[in-house]
Amino acid sequence: MLAYIIRRVAQSALVLLIVGLVAFAMFRFVGDPIDNMLGQERTADDIERLREQLGLDQPFVVQYYRFLENAVQGNFGVSYRQGRPVIDILMERAPATLELAAVSGILAVLFGIALGVFTAIRRKGIAANIIMSVSLIGVSLPTFLIGILLIYLFSVELGWLPSFGRGEVVDLGAWTTGFLTASGLKALILPSITLGLYQMTLIMRLVRSEMLEVLRQDYIRFARARGLRNRAVHFRHALKNTMVPVITVIGLQVGAIIAFAIITETVFQWPGVGLLFINAIQFVDIPVMAAYLMLISVMFVGINLIVDILYFFIDPRLRVDRKGGH
Amino acid sequence: MAEPVLSIRNLSVEIPTRHGILKPVDGVTYDIAAGEILGIVGESGAGKSMAGNAVIGLLSPPAHVSAGEIWLNGERIDNLKGDAMRRLRGKEIGMVFQDPLTSLNPLLRIGDQLVETMLTHLPISKSEAEKRAVAALEEVGIPGAAKRVNSYPHEFSGGMRQRVVIALALCAEPSLVIADEPTTALDVSVQAQIIALLKRLCRERGTAVMLITHDMGVIAEAADRVAVMYAGRLAELGPVRDVITAPEHPYTHGLMASTPLASRGKSRLHQIPGAMPRLDAVPDGCAFNPRCPRVADRCRQAPAPTVDGNAAACWFPLQHEEAS
Ligand SMILES: Nc1ncnc2c1ncn2[C@@H]1O[C@H](COP(=O)(O)OP(=O)(O)OP(=O)(O)O)[C@@H](O)[C@H]1O
Ligand code: SF4
Ligand SMILES: [Mg+2]
Numbered sequence: 001m002l003a004y005i006i007r008r009v010a011q012s013a014l015v016l017l018i019v020g021l022v023a024f025a026m027f028r029f030v031g032d033p034i035d036n037m038l039g040q041e042r043t044a045d046d047i048e049r050l051r052e053q054l055g056l057d058q059p060f061v062v063q064y065y066r067f068l069e070n071a072v073q074g075n076f077g078v079s080y081r082q083g084r085p086v087i088d089i090l091m092e093r094a095p096a097t098l099e100l101a102a103v104s105g106i107l108a109v110l111f112g113i114a115l116g117v118f119t120a121i122r123r124k125g126i127a128a129n130i131i132m133s134v135s136l137i138g139v140s141l142p143t144f145l146i147g148i149l150l151i152y153l154f155s156v157e158l159g160w161l162p163s164f165g166r167g168e169v170v171d172l173g174a175w176t177t178g179f180l181t182a183s184g185l186k187a188l189i190l191p192s193i194t195l196g197l198y199q200m201t202l203i204m205r206l207v208r209s210e211m212l213e214v215l216r217q218d219y220i221r222f223a224r225a226r227g228l229r230n231r232a233v234h235f236r237h238a239l240k241n242t243m244v245p246v247i248t249v250i251g252l253q254v255g256a257i258i259a260f261a262i263i264t265e266t267v268f269q270w271p272g273v274g275l276l277f278i279n280a281i282q283f284v285d286i287p288v289m290a291a292y293l294m295l296i297s298v299m300f301v302g303i304n305l306i307v308d309i310l311y312f313f314i315d316p317r318l319r320v321d322r323k324g325g326h
Numbered sequence: 327m328a329e330p331v332l333s334i335r336n337l338s339v340e341i342p343t344r345h346g347i348l349k350p351v352d353g354v355t356y357d358i359a360a361g362e363i364l365g366i367v368g369e370s371g372a373g374k375s376m377a378g379n380a381v382i383g384l385l386s387p388p389a390h391v392s393a394g395e396i397w398l399n400g401e402r403i404d405n406l407k408g409d410a411m412r413r414l415r416g417k418e419i420g421m422v423f424q425d426p427l428t429s430l431n432p433l434l435r436i437g438d439q440l441v442e443t444m445l446t447h448l449p450i451s452k453s454e455a456e457k458r459a460v461a462a463l464e465e466v467g468i469p470g471a472a473k474r475v476n477s478y479p480h481e482f483s484g485g486m487r488q489r490v491v492i493a494l495a496l497c498a499e500p501s502l503v504i505a506d507e508p509t510t511a512l513d514v515s516v517q518a519q520i521i522a523l524l525k526r527l528c529r530e531r532g533t534a535v536m537l538i539t540h541d542m543g544v545i546a547e548a549a550d551r552v553a554v555m556y557a558g559r560l561a562e563l564g565p566v567r568d569v570i571t572a573p574e575h576p577y578t579h580g581l582m583a584s585t586p587l588a589s590r591g592k593s594r595l596h597q598i599p600g601a602m603p604r605l606d607a608v609p610d611g612c613a614f615n616p617r618c619p620r621v622a623d624r625c626r627q628a629p630a631p632t633v634d635g636n637a638a639a640c641w642f643p644l645q646h647e648e649a650s
Binding site: 217218219221222223224225226227228229230232236237240241244314315316317 | 382384412413414415416417420421423425428429430431432433434442443446447478480491494495498
């Protein structure tokens, strides 16, 4: 068990090192940092001094090491555009994205699994067929279009829900939350549906096909032959086995939700890190871009690590077993 | 004579398809008494499993019972629906499948699978069920049962898993067990043990057993009577000894001649020419007529008389004067 987790952590660290290298390369080679930091009026002296100060005269490996050292401490340098430490800006923006991603992720996973199970069990029913057809739309419509349609319907036509922003937020010190005000909650509805819909349909379709596969297995026939109630056959026996292959995909999709937040945040002018990133691209604000990249990959890797450990708890075959039988 | 546990009367199963209606089981009649083991033999596709699935109510649609009756302990069960039938499964009818490697849920401890089965059918507490789970494993010969209840299926070998499957099939004390090729997937070395176990447990409890197999050795070893199926119909039914040593139906005769059975001491194996007809091309009259050495015009016109009791479904059965 411990060996398994250590192996996974080591793999995660490796992935992060590689992403770090990409982020660092961006810093170093996209545009000239000196150019970016000094304005038009500069002397050769200024440049030389800054180069030394930033350690740019050091060998590549040393520079990379410095970069990592700083990154681990949360030091990503100063935003070219805002002149403030990147980490401060990110921390201001992160709660908005994380709350949006959390709500979308929970919606996608809960509804995805529930509808997937339903459409698998009632494979031939009318409701299941309607859901399957509608889900095709969910998979094929681009996110921004869904967002715009929702805005048109619920904000413009019906006027029920706000079309942009986070609503009122409550400042809890290190964290600002939209969960505690009515307007904050209302503002979450459209963006989280927009962001989670694609993942929900994906999870639903996957759960359905895996569940149908599981329902064909011998142990399900045997469970029925033992006279177990439908509820036990479907949820105790089938669903658990369905989740084994599905859970990896769910992990990836929850990660994807955070990454895809860029589009949704743009459509809804949601003040999160995604919108920050889009603005950073426009201004070639490399430190912000690099930090965003690192942040997203840490989350991806973290989620995957959690999924791997979950696996381990669901599937006894993965556990180191005392060999039995003969 | 005591009432049989299982009584199948003129049972037919139909599968409607685009190319017409197929009849994988066609007018089959037999009884199984308490404590009796009835062997069902026949080539692959003869309808053995279909008949078993019909009894336990697990035909996969569109297959369905189209005619005949199934009686269990004096109650008609072929017309039971949904939950009423579900209650009988596991409780009155236990089932053992062919492949023990895939019959058990890999994610649940075997003890939990036993406990859930008992709690579904028996009015006992959870702790009582846990106690009985250990006892059930002991009974099927799992060493260290008290510990092994907490093991997962992958921690057992194939033979041990089939013992677990048998424990599961018997744990609510059903009056009938359907064993569909219970040893086909096992090592030859453990096949005999599993058959002996099944036989002992059912004899002790007076359980009726429907033992489906195409291994005549298994039949000779365990069964009291044997039913031979061909193209969905019953070709011959009788006590094992009679059917093996003095088959009356030409198909059974061919089948015996093609089976290496120590008790018959034949050294050269005989092959029946041709193959069993596909379900969409069963010939008129006796289904065996294209392959039968004794075929006559009559066989092509009228279906052979159906088996009821101990007889062969044949117009011209083989005579065994020397035996009587
Ligand atoms: N859904 C279906 N559609 C058409 N034919 C089917 C279908 N299911 C089963 N059959 C046919 O029904 C017949 C009886 O099958 P069954 O499984 O009862 O045979 P069996 O005697 O158990 O053979 P085996 O020894 O291979 O297990 C076979 O010929 C099979 O091809
Ligand atoms: S009825 Fe005729 S064809 Fe059929 S088995 Fe008997 S002799 Fe052969
Ligand atoms: Mg079969």
